[in-house]
Amino acid sequence: MSLSRRCSRTACGGSAIATLTYVYSDQTAVLGPLATYAEPHTYDLCAAHAERLTAPRGWDVVRLASEFVDPGPTPRRDAPVPDSSRRPPPRSPARSRSAVAGTCGSCGTADTCTHPVRGPLGSTP
Numbered sequence: 001m002s003l004s005r006r007c008s009r010t011a012c013g014g015s016a017i018a019t020l021t022y023v024y025s026d027q028t029a030v031l032g033p034l035a036t037y038a039e040p041h042t043y044d045l046c047a048a049h050a051e052r053l054t055a056p057r058g059w060d061v062v063r064l065a066s067e068f069v070d071p072g073p074t075p076r077r078d079a080p081v082p083d084s085s086r087r088p089p090p091r092s093p094a095r096s097r098s099a100v101a102g103t104c105g106s107c108g109t110a111d112t113c114t115h116p117v118r119g120p121l122g123s124t125p
Contacts, residue, residue, distance in 0.1 A: 005038055007046035014046030018065075020053065029055040032064035 005016040019035040020043040022028070031053055035042060045053065055061045 005034070005044050007049055008043040009045065009049050012046060012049065014048060016044030017047050018045045018050040019043070020045055020050075027059045028062055029053070029059055030062045030064065 006012070007014045007016050008020075016034055018031055018033060021030045021032070021041070023030060031045070031050060034044065038044060053061060
């Protein structure tokens with residue numbers, strides 16, 4: 001499976017090297033380097049379509065680079081995260097009594113404690 005993105009133009013199978021974005025409020029088409037991720041309302045273009053780009057009448061074209069370079073494969077958003085950057089699972093909320101040791105979380109005594117045991121939402125059962 002190839003991770004490189006393709007040109008957004010119909011029937012074009014070329015590799016994308018630039019991203020086109022429209023700024024409707026300014027009537028501007030912005031052509032820049034290939035975005036890191038494919039986003040909604042943007043269009044990836046191959047070299048041929050990026051060079052031939054024209055805007056609608058009355059619109060300006062802003063080219064952020066004079067020539068575009070093929071960046072190669074792009075990372076997938078659903079790619080697995082390396083183990084070193086994973087966070088430990090969240091701890092469960094503290095309870096008044098330790099379920100493992102049978103001791104009170106407030107005073108540290110065993111089953112003879114009189115503190116109420118609170119449920120997960122802070123209510124006393």
